[in-house]
Amino acid sequence: MTVETHSNGTDELLDVDADLGDEYLTFSLAHEEYGVDILRVQEIRGWEAVTRVPNSPDYVKGVLNLRGAIVPVIDLRVRFNLPLEEYTSLTVVIVLAVKDKDDGRERTISVVVDEISDVVKAKLSDIQTTPKFGSALDTEYISGLADAGGKMLMLLDIDTMLRVSEMKQM
């Protein structure tokens, strides 16, 4: 399941000043590849049962105990309206640092994804803007598209995607 990175090693060694780009942690969801800024990733854990929280949106699976902090768990399949699947031994939880755009506070939020793929470097110049799909598809939380070994990688803007104010709308 390794994905080829976009540039080979020698190129990078020769061209020190090049736009090296940011690193992204990529993961798959229903055979689609997504990426998040690796600097936002705090930890990757295996799936384990969470405590359900009443009166929450359906994509909030519950909360888990992250060394004493209570962290909400969000199922990205549900969030993106993808078909649901049983959690397997490969199902992982990615713990992310999210900056709340409304009150500027940093929060810790975790997401459930199918499996972790790789760490990929994407140059800024390689990132395409997200095409518009009209009202049929909300692409607000996809910050751009990149190519990862021939496969399209959707880079997620997690601050927008995991807006707490949205979770508050019930």
Add this chain to the structure above:
Amino acid sequence: MSIDMEQFHQVFFEESFEGLDVMETGLLNLDSGEADNEEINSIFRAAHSIKGGSGTFGFQNISDFTHIMETLLDEVRDGVRDLTHDGINILLKSVDCLRMMMTATSEGGEVDEDEVKTNFEALQNILDSDASAETVNDTPVVSDASDQPAAGWKIKFTPHKNFMQFGNDPVRILRELSGLGELKGQVDTSKVPDFDELNPEDMYLSWDLELAGEVTKAAIDDVFAWVEDESDITITPLNSADKKSEAPQQTPSSTAKKPTASVVAPVAKAAEKKDKAPAASSSIRVGIDKIDDLINMVGELVITQSMLSLLGEDFNMSRLEKLQEGLIQLDRHTRELQESVMQIRMVPISFTFSRFPRMVRDLSAKLDKKIELVMHGENTELDKTVIEKIGDPLVHLVRNSVDHGIEMPEDRLAAGKPETGTIQLNAFHRGGNIVIEITDDGKGIDKDIIFQKGVEKGLIEAGAKLSDQQIYDLLFNPGFSTAAEITDVSGRGVGMDVVKKNIMSLGGAIETHSVKGQGTIFSIRLPLTLAILDGQSVSVGEDNYIIPLVSIVESVRPKKEMLNMVAGKGETYKLRDEYLPIIRVRDLFNIPDAKADLLEEGLLVVVEADGKRFGVFVDDLLGQQQVVIKSLESNYKRIKGVSGATILGDGSVALILDIPSLIRMSD
């Protein structure tokens, strides 16, 4: 060698704010005629330390301002001046002004210069007015020169060579002198060596100064108090002919001087002004007895621990009993330790109450009312966070009582009440809660007016039947004010809603009782601490929930025949003579896998909140335990019916039920 002074600023500000509180309380006591010399002395001492501290840290404006207050207080202390009611008012205003200056300095805000100037002049005016004449007769005339202000002083100030190595700064002293009166003088630079021989850490200058104005010798001595060992000081009155030297004239002690080859970088004093944000961390003062308790307990814990480890080294079943005993001890010590640690966070509510005497005094003067404030239970202890957050709501409520509650003196007399109204502040424990009551014997709340107002604002239907409590609750709606005219004290309807919100956010509740013509009681109920609670864990389906033990009355296994339906939907349970509405956690929280469906399959936990009783229906009771409250909001959001979360022994998360909010949800 340079010391980072910033680290002391925090301490200085904390102590100074405390000093201001001391001054304020003292002044208020003076005002009510309870003053004795000790009171004046303590005010003076507080002012003196603030002056000293601010001077040391270079907060010149604060130091100057305090200085003039100190001068005035000094005269009062020496009995040369009587403090009038007006004088106390000015001093109180000056305390406020000083507080403003200090807040501005510590948080990097703007100082309101006009305010400072007004107060400064007011103080100066008192000092200039010759009030000493009346009291001269009863104070024995002391013919010591140091007590008598002269027309001016001649000061010869010769710092020793090592003056600056002790951290002294001549500029500070000169600045302070110039604050006393008009300062003229000449600097003697004759001893300054050639540049290549100059050691920047040595002192070569001396001053001949003339200080004009009515200054006591003691005041000048005060300025030099810190440096008299490192300098020669001669102070002589300008008008007197004889040269009376106070400090022994010494020959400069340094004779041998090694020229330094290199010029050391000058100590940058002025360049230390940093625009650093003030440290946000607040500190807490803990009584030494609490710390001693803690240390004792840790000692016990260590003993138990070593006993257990000794037992573990060579364990066999015959010693099982000893092991169990040890574990029980361990359990007890841990619990005691926990309680003691929690005690550290507890501070007496007098921290909040202490501001009210002043506030009531000022407000009643402004409104021409006569009000006496009585406080009880100031030593009741509350968690520090609760204390901080409860301050503003209490201010609002007390203001309301002063403004709307207590009537004008003539109205009171007409109503057959004593002219002076009474406001009582009461704090006491009840169950696991702290109750704070604000009672006034004023005109009470007119329910009809509130009802009408509520109808006008569209909050209730015109024909609605409301209980007294429901009517009073209207008061806490945003923008609800019944004051006929808006004063600058209260009446804008802002506030009461904030009061309720703040109290609710602390997990408390507020109740109102009022009798028209007799007065009003606002009763605030707050949890003792926000961090830990005793809980009963219950299960509903797969999930565990914690119900705070304080709200549980009892738990019963329900019998089918006691179930009654109201209009086919609302379930009530007849417990002895009472019909309890049933709240099903399963339905409120949409828990699909709840096991108990029929009443007899589960358990009914009888809870009480806001004076009402309910039966909370759960699958099973698990056990009682102390839980540490964790916030759901810090990473997620506030959930209705849930006050927080906690982590159980196995590391999983359990939600803590918020009973009052559950009851509201089921309404």
